[in-house]
Amino acid sequence: MDDQSSSVTATITPSRRGACPTLDAPMQTGDGLLARLRIPGNRLSPAQLRDVATLAIACGNGLVEVTARGNLQLRGLTQQSAPLFAATIRQSLPIESGLVVDLSPLAGDDPQEIADPRPLAQAIRDGAAPLADQLGPKVSVVIDGSGQISLAPLKADIRLLALGSDRWLVSLGGSKPQTMDQPTAIATTLATLSALAALGPDARATDLFPASSPGAPHPTPPHQGEGAEPVTTPDRATPPTPPLPPRGGGREGGSPTLEPRNGPTPPPTLPLPPLDGEGPREGWSPTLQTLNGHTTPLTLPFGQMPGTALIALADRATQSGLTTIRLAPDHTLLLDNATADLITDVAALGFITDPADPRRRVSACIGSDGCASGHIAARRIAAALAPHLPPGQHLHVSGCPKGCAHPRPADVTLVGRPGEIGLVIGGRAGDTPQAILDEAGLVPALTARQDAR
Template identity: 40%
Template sequence: MSPRPPARRGTCPAFLAPMETGDGLILRLVPAEGAISSGQLRGLASAATAFGNGMMEITARGSLQVRGLTAETVAPLQDAILDLGITPRLGFAIDISPLSGLDPREAADARPLAHRIREGAAGLAGKLGPKVSVVIDGGGAIGLAGHKADVRLAAMRSGADVRWSVTIGGGAAELLAEPDAAALALDALSRIAALGRRARATDLPGCPATQGDAGKPPAPLGTFPLADGRFACGIGLPFGAGAADLFAALADAAEVAGAGDLRPATERVLLATGLDADGARAFATEARRLGCLVAPDDPRAFVAACPGAPACVCAHFPARDLAPGVAEALAPLLDGTVTVHLSACAKGCAHPAPATLTFVGMDGGIALVHEGAPSGALGPALPADALAARLATLAGTPRAPGETGRGLLARMREADVLAGLCGCVKETTDR
C-alpha cells in the first residue's frame, strides 16, 4: 500500500488566496507588523465564529489561521480583519523573530534588513511561488533555525560590528555587511523567480538539493526579558489550535495582565509583550487554567499534529484528536531530544523537517518512520486506536544510565524492537 496522494502539494493558504480542505477554506493571516492588540484578537475570534467554523490556529511559523470558511464568507472575513485595523502581510514570506527590536540578547534588529529586502523584491510579486521564503535571524531569545528557507540570513556580531551570514538554499554561507547581504538575497530571489512559480532555491544551478539540518530550537514558552525592562510571556496552543472562544479568553487575559500587544510566534506560540513581572505571572497562570502550554518541558510541546480527519481531505486518521494521548503516553521519553509528528497523510504539513518519530496515515492504518520525513513511510501496520497503548509500552522501556530518549529509540531501532512495538519502520535519513 502507499500513502493517499496529498492534494495541493506545494500550496499554502494565504490572506488573498484561502485554501480548500475538508472543513472548508482556510485563511492565513500574518500581521504586517507582527503584532495585534488584545481587542483585535478578540474581534478576530468573533469573526472566525461568524464566518468560519469557529476554529483558529497558530502555525509552526507563527501565522494565524481561520478555518471552515465558505466561498461566500471569505470576503466578509477579509473585510472584518481590515475593519479591525489589522494590516495583513502580502507577498512572499520574510520571517523574523516576533521580538525583533525588543530583545536585549539579539545581535541585530532584523527589521531594517527585512524592510530592505521586501522593498527590493516588490517587482517580483506574483513571480515567486507560495512557499518561497526568506528567514532573517537576528539572534536572541527566539531562534529561527528550525524554519526552512530559500534565503537565510543570520546576524553575527564581532565587537561593535555586525555581519550577516547568508545561505541560499543548501549552499555555503557568505559573511557580508548588511547592504551586500540584502543584494545577494535579492539576486537569489530574482533568479528563483526567473525559473517560474514552482521553483525554489534548490533549483538554482550549482545549489545543493538539500539543506543542512540546523536543529530545531525549543518552543518560546515562558518569560523573556525585554530591552525596556518589561517582559514577554509565551504560551502555546495545544497542538497549535483552539476554538475561537479560547483565543478570545487569551485576549482578555492579556488585557487584564497589562500586555502591550500580542504576537503569534514560531512553534504555535502566542506572545504577550510589555508585561511587568506580576502581569507575566498572571497571564501564564490564566493560560494554564485555559489548557495552554506554559513551560518548555510540557510533553505537548514536542508533539506536532496536523488537523487530520475529518478537517483535511487528505487525512487518514484524526491526528489532532490522537495527539493528547500520544503526548501523555510518550511523556517519559520527551526529554528535549525527541520530536514526534502525527501526519495524517504523507504531505507532512505540521512538521516539514524530519522528526524522531513520525506516524503517517496510510490506507488501513498508521506507519512509523524513525528519523525521517512522512514521505518515507513504507506501509500501514498499526490501527489508529492502538497507537497510544503501544507508545505507553515503548515509553516504559528502561533506559541505560545517561541515555536520552532519542538514544533509547535508536537502540531499539537497531535491535528491531521499535518495529515490533509500533509496526513498520523506515529510516530515511542518517543522523
C-alpha cells in the same frame, strides 16, 4: 459602492493545492476554506485578537490556528462567509502581502540579539517589491538576529544570520553559507530573488543552488542565552558561486553575481544554522527578556485553540492592562509583561505555559477532521498519546504521508494510511513504515520505546 463593499459580494477563488492560502485566495480543505493571515511585525493588540476570534466563530468553524511560522489561520470558511471575513478583518488590522520575510517576533526588542534585522528586512522587501507577481508564493527569506528565539526550524530559500552588527551569514538554497557585510547581503539576496523571478513561480533557491555537500552535518544554531559558548565549526571553504540567469529585460549579457564584493571570508566560529530548516525543536524559556520588560510564551496545543478561548484571553489581557500580543513561531503567542496571575488564568483556558509540557514535543496536522488527504484524526490521537511520550522524544502524528505538520524527521512518526497507521522510527511521514498498527497498539508502541531507553 466602494471597493471594500464590492469585495463582500465577490466570489472567492480558492487557491490550488500546493499553493499558499491567503486572505483573498483561501484554500479548499476537507472542512471548508482555509485563510492565512500574515500580520506586519507579528504584533496584535488584545482587541485585534478578539476581533479575529469573533470572526472565526461567525464566519468559520470557530477554531483559530497559529502556524509554525507564526501566522494566523482560520478554517471552515465558505464561499459566502470568506469575502465577508476578508472585508471585515481588514477594518481591524493590517494584512501583509508580497515576499515572505520572517523575523523574530522580538526583532528590535531583544536585548540579546546581535543585530536588529528590521532595516535589512525592509531593504529586501522594498527591493523585491517589483518582483512580487513573478515570485512563487512559497519563496521565503529568513533573517535571524541571533537573539533569544532561533529561526533555524523555519525553512527558507535565503537565510541570513547575524554574526555582528554589519556581518551576516548568508545561505542560498542548499549552498554552503558565506559571510557578508550588510550591503552585500542585501545585493546578494535581491540578485537571487531576481533570478528566481526569471525562472517563474515554481522556482526555488535550491534550483539555483542545490545542496553543495549532501549529508553534511547540520550544526546547532547560536543561542545567546546564559551559559552559551561558541562552538568552532568545521572548515567550510566558500564554493564557487553558480552564475545566475539574467532577468528578462535586463542589460544584455549582464548577470548578477553572488560573490561577496570583498571576496570569500574565513569561516565563522559560531555554530551555523541548518540550511533547510532542520533545526532542533527547543522548548521556550518560561519568560523572555525585552527592552521594556519581559514576554511570556503561550503555545497553542497542536497549533489551534477555540475562538472562545482566545476571546477570554484577549479580555483578560485587556483587564490586566496589556497592550501587545505577539505571534511567534512554533504555534505560540507571546504576552508582553504579563503577571503571574494572568498566566495562571490563561493556562486554565488550555494554553501551554510549561516548557516541560509533553504536548510541546508533539506535532500533528488536523488529519481527517479537516483534510481530504487525512486518514486518521491526527490531533485527537496526538492529544491522547502526549502523556505517554518518553522524555526527550518528539512525536509526529500525520494524517497522510505528506507530513505537513513536521516535514523533518522525528523520533517517532505515526502516519495515517487507508485503514491503518504506519510507525516510522527516526524518519519522516513519507518514509517506509517499520510496523503497521491500529489505534489500540499506539500506546504500547510508545511504552515499548520508553522501556527500551
